[in-house]
Amino acid sequence: MASDTELNSAAAPAADSVGYVETQRMVFETPLELDSGHVLSYYEIVYETYGTLNAAHDNAILICHALSGDHHAAGIHRGARKAGWWDNCIGPGKPIDTNRFFVVCCNNLGGCAGSTGPTSTNPQTGKRYGPDFPICTVHDWVESQARLADRLGIETWAAIIGGSLGGMQALQWAVDYPHRLRNAIIIAAAPNLSTQNIAFNEVARHAIMSDAQFHDGRYYDHGVVPERGLMLARMLGHITYLSDDVLHSKFGRELRSGKLTFGYDVEFQIESYLRYQGQAFVDRFDANSYLLMTKALDYFDPAIEHNDDLRDALRETQARFLLMSFTSDWRFSSARSREMVRALQDLDKNVSYVDVDSAQGHDSFLLEIPHYHDCLRAFIARIQVGGQPA
Amino acid sequence: MASDTELNSAAAPAADSVGYVETQRMVFETPLELDSGHVLSYYEIVYETYGTLNAAHDNAILICHALSGDHHAAGIHRGARKAGWWDNCIGPGKPIDTNRFFVVCCNNLGGCAGSTGPTSTNPQTGKRYGPDFPICTVHDWVESQARLADRLGIETWAAIIGGSLGGMQALQWAVDYPHRLRNAIIIAAAPNLSTQNIAFNEVARHAIMSDAQFHDGRYYDHGVVPERGLMLARMLGHITYLSDDVLHSKFGRELRSGKLTFGYDVEFQIESYLRYQGQAFVDRFDANSYLLMTKALDYFDPAIEHNDDLRDALRETQARFLLMSFTSDWRFSSARSREMVRALQDLDKNVSYVDVDSAQGHDSFLLEIPHYHDCLRAFIARIQVGGQPA
Numbered sequence: 001m002a003s004d005t006e007l008n009s010a011a012a013p014a015a016d017s018v019g020y021v022e023t024q025r026m027v028f029e030t031p032l033e034l035d036s037g038h039v040l041s042y043y044e045i046v047y048e049t050y051g052t053l054n055a056a057h058d059n060a061i062l063i064c065h066a067l068s069g070d071h072h073a074a075g076i077h078r079g080a081r082k083a084g085w086w087d088n089c090i091g092p093g094k095p096i097d098t099n100r101f102f103v104v105c106c107n108n109l110g111g112c113a114g115s116t117g118p119t120s121t122n123p124q125t126g127k128r129y130g131p132d133f134p135i136c137t138v139h140d141w142v143e144s145q146a147r148l149a150d151r152l153g154i155e156t157w158a159a160i161i162g163g164s165l166g167g168m169q170a171l172q173w174a175v176d177y178p179h180r181l182r183n184a185i186i187i188a189a190a191p192n193l194s195t196q197n198i199a200f201n202e203v204a205r206h207a208i209m210s211d212a213q214f215h216d217g218r219y220y221d222h223g224v225v226p227e228r229g230l231m232l233a234r235m236l237g238h239i240t241y242l243s244d245d246v247l248h249s250k251f252g253r254e255l256r257s258g259k260l261t262f263g264y265d266v267e268f269q270i271e272s273y274l275r276y277q278g279q280a281f282v283d284r285f286d287a288n289s290y291l292l293m294t295k296a297l298d299y300f301d302p303a304i305e306h307n308d309d310l311r312d313a314l315r316e317t318q319a320r321f322l323l324m325s326f327t328s329d330w331r332f333s334s335a336r337s338r339e340m341v342r343a344l345q346d347l348d349k350n351v352s353y354v355d356v357d358s359a360q361g362h363d364s365f366l367l368e369i370p371h372y373h374d375c376l377r378a379f380i381a382r383i384q385v386g387g388q389p390a
Numbered sequence: 391m392a393s394d395t396e397l398n399s400a401a402a403p404a405a406d407s408v409g410y411v412e413t414q415r416m417v418f419e420t421p422l423e424l425d426s427g428h429v430l431s432y433y434e435i436v437y438e439t440y441g442t443l444n445a446a447h448d449n450a451i452l453i454c455h456a457l458s459g460d461h462h463a464a465g466i467h468r469g470a471r472k473a474g475w476w477d478n479c480i481g482p483g484k485p486i487d488t489n490r491f492f493v494v495c496c497n498n499l500g501g502c503a504g505s506t507g508p509t510s511t512n513p514q515t516g517k518r519y520g521p522d523f524p525i526c527t528v529h530d531w532v533e534s535q536a537r538l539a540d541r542l543g544i545e546t547w548a549a550i551i552g553g554s555l556g557g558m559q560a561l562q563w564a565v566d567y568p569h570r571l572r573n574a575i576i577i578a579a580a581p582n583l584s585t586q587n588i589a590f591n592e593v594a595r596h597a598i599m600s601d602a603q604f605h606d607g608r609y610y611d612h613g614v615v616p617e618r619g620l621m622l623a624r625m626l627g628h629i630t631y632l633s634d635d636v637l638h639s640k641f642g643r644e645l646r647s648g649k650l651t652f653g654y655d656v657e658f659q660i661e662s663y664l665r666y667q668g669q670a671f672v673d674r675f676d677a678n679s680y681l682l683m684t685k686a687l688d689y690f691d692p693a694i695e696h697n698d699d700l701r702d703a704l705r706e707t708q709a710r711f712l713l714m715s716f717t718s719d720w721r722f723s724s725a726r727s728r729e730m731v732r733a734l735q736d737l738d739k740n741v742s743y744v745d746v747d748s749a750q751g752h753d754s755f756l757l758e759i760p761h762y763h764d765c766l767r768a769f770i771a772r773i774q775v776g777g778q779p780a
Binding site: 035036037038131134135192193194195196198199200202203205206207209210211212228231232235236238239244247248250251252253260262263264267268270271274275278291295298299301330 | 524584621
């Protein structure tokens with residue numbers, strides 16, 4: 001039980017929350033060969049679970065996180081002020097209903113929230129990995145998540161769900177392990193990044209790597225952080241996660257002090273917002289992890305081994321698919337979701353698709369938009385659990 | 391005449407070029423009070439002219455440049471390899487026909503191509519202005535251009551033409567000096583920047599100002615340049631000047647070496663392109679000027695003094711208007727041009743509007759797109775010169 005002092009600044013779980021949660025840790029000592037050719041002989045994965053695995057072990061749902069997400073998807077840590085990043089969607093009676101499902105979310109390898117990544121100690125040197133931590137791919141993550149599933153006693157996931165980069169993982173699962181998931185819910189994702197998306201990632205990486213404090217990624221050894229670069233990367237990201245319309249309605253051309261200053265300090269409210277978001281990110285995210293995550297995004301392209309034929313890449317999938325996109329998402333546009341839908345339809349796969357009307361841009365996938373949550377809820381409610389046939 | 395050696399690397403003017411041109415310079419010693427309250431007691435404007443001012447002095451066209459443009463709009467400098475930035479549109483027989491018109495283009499105050507700006511010597515200190523050069527507005531530029539017109543003996547411009555930030559100047563001229571221009575051609579512009587545009591500018595500024603070599607804008611004194619920041623600003627700009635489609639068709643997901651390297655050097659062709667563009671810009675543009683130009687963009691908003699009523703701002707205009715936009719321009723979208731068109735229509739002004747079908751994004755306004763140039767040509771051909779009534 002937290003002390004009174006802590007409770008004053010900490011939040012108590014809401015009635016429909018999974019409540020207080022604790023992060024768990026799994027150690028893996030079987031070498032994992034990555035797409036890059038590097039082998040991780042030892043790694044740890046942190047994860048959280050919500051709900052209870054049933055006797056048939058057929059009610060497990062895997063949540064895959066996006067670029068800056070982590071394993072803390074729902075509930076609240078004791079003493080914390082904020083709930084997990086998808087708390088509005090995961091919980092008792094919520095679309096991802098923990099009364100029925102056992103929900104698992106892990107921090108991906110290469111992340112900075114507890115799983116082995118650039119900030120972890122490299123057993124070969126006794127120092128932090130930093131830039132020596134190998135670039136991971138979405139396929140690598142699926143491999144590590146499959147091992148986690150093995151250890152948790154989950155042979156087949158009832159569903160794998162993710163938005164953005166998380167949706168790419170759900171798709172890769174369907175390709176790599178057709179029989180290990182019954183449903184794939186792929187939200188605000190794409191079968192690969194557009195050139196424009198790669199370009200934005202490149203600017204973000206360049207901002208980090210050209211920061212004088214980056215020191216070729218060994219900034220830990222210098223006791224510094226490439227703060228300016230990481231902040232810029234996040235500011236840029238935020239612009240692209242939101243629609244032009246929502247930026248307009250939130251901030252317009254409003255001036256912070258009510259009049260022009262003819263100087264270079266923050267003038268427009270949007271500037272203030274971006275700087276705040278950038279600064280907050282620097283305090284919680286590692287620059288090397290950010291670089292790695294953007295590369296995983298850039299590299300994702302399941303069709304590439306099939307002569308760029310997405311149908312060929314998806315031919316062996318067995319899952320029932322739900323794809324969702326948002327009308328104002330210009331970073332992962334509805335057209336990109338439709339490419340996946342069409343490929344699956346051409347293959348006569350079981351696929352549903354909803355283009356949700358939303359002004360919020362790419363960020364919509366994190367928001368409690370009624371039509372969006374209703375569709376998720378309806379699709380997930382139809383998943384049978386408790387040993388019945390799927 | 392250039393030497394043989396120079397000619398080898400230099401280009402000769404094409405047959406429809408205005409030929410070899412020379413930059414001219416005008417000195418102004420009448421104090422100019424800027425919107426910021428600062429007074430420039432001495433300043434110089436560099437400019438170029440193409441064609442001949444007729445006896446009636448009624449065939450002069452002013453070209454206003456955009457963010458990174460300058461006074462060298464057409465023809466070629468002796469020994470140079472490249473023609474002016476709008477050479478495809480200005481010349482004998484071209485849409486802006488120098489056989490009929492006397493074309494003037496000047497470098498705006500605060501720029502870095504020869505007119506007084508941050509890189510000029512501050513007469514009060516004997517050092518470069520740097521960050522002490524006052525932020526200029528579009529209105530300030532119109533004032534300085536009006537003085538240049540006075541000195542050139544041009545009471546009324548046959549037309550004022552500009553794309554992007556240049557279009558904003560043409561609009562401001564129509565507002566500030568209704569009787570001093572007969573036609574305003576406003577291309578790929580907006581009545582003010584959207585929140586998203588301000589946000590992109592803010593990231594660009596932040597990239598420059600957070601560069602360790604920026605030294606509060608006094609980098610000249612340190613013998614350095616905030617190269618990384620300026621490069622980032624330009625890379626980001628380039629993404630937004632092009633459409634997603636044109637990036638896709640130009641670069642796709644093509645890899646420079648044909649395979650993934652699992653490292654952070656340039657991998658995708660788009661990355662190579664952006665770095666090249668960024669680096670080239672650093673060699674020709676000043677960071678303080680870039681900051682200033684982005685502020686001029688952010689501040690432009692003629693409706694602000696009229697309770698945000700654009701019609702009220704445009705009520706006194708007298709010019710015949712041509713507005714043009716490009717279907718794939720998402721930085722200055724067609725919808726923004728239509729706002730101006732609607733306001734002018736509501737006022738029963740003489741306005742034409744063309745939304746040009748183009749895949750090239752905002753950059754379209756610089757390209758030789760047949761439909762675009764045909765419309766420009768037709769509109770400009772109808773401008774009467776030689777003393778006939780307008």
